[in-house]
Amino acid sequence: MSYVDRVLENLKAKNEAQPEFIQAATEVLNSLKPLLDKDDKYEKNAILERITEPERQIMFRVPWVDDNGNIQVNRGFRVQFNSAIGPYKGGLRFHPSVNLGIIKFLGFEQIFKNSLTTLPIGGGKGGSDFDPKGKSDREIMAFCQSFMTELYRHIGQDTDVPAGDIGVGGREVGYLYGQYKRITSLYEGVLTGKGLTFGGSLARTEATGYGLIYLTNAMLKAAGKSLEGQTVVISGSGNVAIYACQKAQQYGAKVVTMSDSTGWIYDKNGIDLDAMREIKEVKRGRCKDYIAKHPDAEYHEGKGVWTVKCDIALPCATQNELNEQDAKTLVANGCYAVGEGANMPSTLEAIDVFIKGGVLFAPAKAANAGGVATSALEMSQNSERLSWTFDEVDAKLKGIMEGIYDNMASAAKEFGCEGNFVVGANIAGFRKVAEAMIAQGVC
Ligand code: GLU
Numbered sequence: 001m002s003y004v005d006r007v008l009e010n011l012k013a014k015n016e017a018q019p020e021f022i023q024a025a026t027e028v029l030n031s032l033k034p035l036l037d038k039d040d041k042y043e044k045n046a047i048l049e050r051i052t053e054p055e056r057q058i059m060f061r062v063p064w065v066d067d068n069g070n071i072q073v074n075r076g077f078r079v080q081f082n083s084a085i086g087p088y089k090g091g092l093r094f095h096p097s098v099n100l101g102i103i104k105f106l107g108f109e110q111i112f113k114n115s116l117t118t119l120p121i122g123g124g125k126g127g128s129d130f131d132p133k134g135k136s137d138r139e140i141m142a143f144c145q146s147f148m149t150e151l152y153r154h155i156g157q158d159t160d161v162p163a164g165d166i167g168v169g170g171r172e173v174g175y176l177y178g179q180y181k182r183i184t185s186l187y188e189g190v191l192t193g194k195g196l197t198f199g200g201s202l203a204r205t206e207a208t209g210y211g212l213i214y215l216t217n218a219m220l221k222a223a224g225k226s227l228e229g230q231t232v233v234i235s236g237s238g239n240v241a242i243y244a245c246q247k248a249q250q251y252g253a254k255v256v257t258m259s260d261s262t263g264w265i266y267d268k269n270g271i272d273l274d275a276m277r278e279i280k281e282v283k284r285g286r287c288k289d290y291i292a293k294h295p296d297a298e299y300h301e302g303k304g305v306w307t308v309k310c311d312i313a314l315p316c317a318t319q320n321e322l323n324e325q326d327a328k329t330l331v332a333n334g335c336y337a338v339g340e341g342a343n344m345p346s347t348l349e350a351i352d353v354f355i356k357g358g359v360l361f362a363p364a365k366a367a368n369a370g371g372v373a374t375s376a377l378e379m380s381q382n383s384e385r386l387s388w389t390f391d392e393v394d395a396k397l398k399g400i401m402e403g404i405y406d407n408m409a410s411a412a413k414e415f416g417c418e419g420n421f422v423v424g425a426n427i428a429g430f431r432k433v434a435e436a437m438i439a440q441g442v443c
Contacts, residue, residue, distance in 0.1 A: 007048040018101030031426040034415035056080040060150040064142040078126035081107035084436040088124030091165030096131045112429030113365035119376035144175035163192040189382025192375035201378035203393040209243025211370015214401035216339035228252035233310040236317035240341040257305040260287045267297035309333040316341030324349035331357040340364035366425040
């Protein structure tokens with residue numbers, strides 16, 4: 001049995017109830033085979049065994065009082081996965097689907113994503129099964145304060161630096177930061193995605209979506225194509241989807257769909273982003289509210305954006321939102337490029353369809369690394385107690401995303417898998433972390 005198969009078998013036996021974590025590990029480990037076959041130092045140093053086991057996993061009770069005076073209890077998590085190349089870094093997700101397996105898959109992905117940015121950040125992730133949907137501001141604050149009352153002892157600007165993810169945006173980061181400062185008396189860059197009045201970075205809000213388009217554009221350019229005049233299908237309507245849509249439109253593409261967990265919009269004239277931003281960012285409303293302003297657009301309940309004919313698909317909602325059948329439909333309809341804005345939005349089977357179908361496929365850990373890369377730039381600004389202009393940060397972000405494209409493309413080529421960016425991104429991300437782990441000895 002090969003080294004990879006042995007480690008995967010053991011991992012499956014030990015983590016039976018964590019299918020998303022197993023899925024993420026299977027994708028990464030299988031694609032490392034060309035590297036592992038070439039050099040046995042990874043096996044000798046038990047790198048796969050070590051890299052798939054989090055350095056630390058913290059689970060805690062989060063009690064809070066709702067607006068009716070009732071006590072609610074949620075579960076909080078922080079998985080500190082790997083600190084070989086820097087302090088743990090990764091977002092917090094507040095969503096009812098959150099459990100240890102979800103946080104482990106996200107934390108595992110984060111190790112390689114953060115390595116790809118070339119910045120000194122390790123991998124971590126956290127969150128809670130708390131559902132922010134429909135909660136009042138006061139309830140959100142009460143929850144965030146309680147969450148931080150436990151989390152603060154495990155984090156710090158040089159230890160572990162959380163940020164946002166699904167359900168955690170500027171408002172939540174603000175409440176979390178306030179509580180951290182209150183408990184510790186430290187005014188430090190312990191969280192990223194902060195408000196601009198207290199250490200946040202310009203362009204951080206836009207960064208994941210913009211970065212996705214910068215990387216997708218670099219991939220298209222290398223194939224002699226561009227976004228100009230292309231029809232783009234986007235899923236999701238959160239921060240990643242909104243700013244991917246904005247940048248894609250600036251590059252001359254026509255974005256025709258957006259979605260949320262209840263349904264999706266198809267606007268053949270192109271999404272009116274100002275209308276969508278007003279609904280999502282100001283009113284915290286639903287996609288179906290778009291119809292009031294654009295009665296000629298279509299609203300459909302449930303899933304369905306992948307049935308829309310397009311040139312480029314950008315899944316920006318959540319994990320496993322694009323399955324094998326969706327991938328086949330996209331390919332049959334002429335979609336030739338996919339950039340993953342969400343974390344692990346395509347199933348393993350869907351990725352297979354894309355790769356075998358010759359689709360230009362940019363995997364999440366490369367394509368959505370712009371968010372965390374800009375978080376690391378926020379950390380730099382906090383450390384030097386300066387703030388950079390929007391254009392400065394944006395230019396750095398663009399350079400980082402183009403660098404990631406070059407890095408994954410050349411790693412794929414080096415290992416005989418030209419054009420397979422899953423292999424390229426995983427090998428390029430893994431190599432740096434593995435080298436650091438070997439150099440630091442058994443720890
Ligand atoms: N949650 C984002 C991600 O998945 C950003 C994390 C961060 O900024 O630390 O990469």
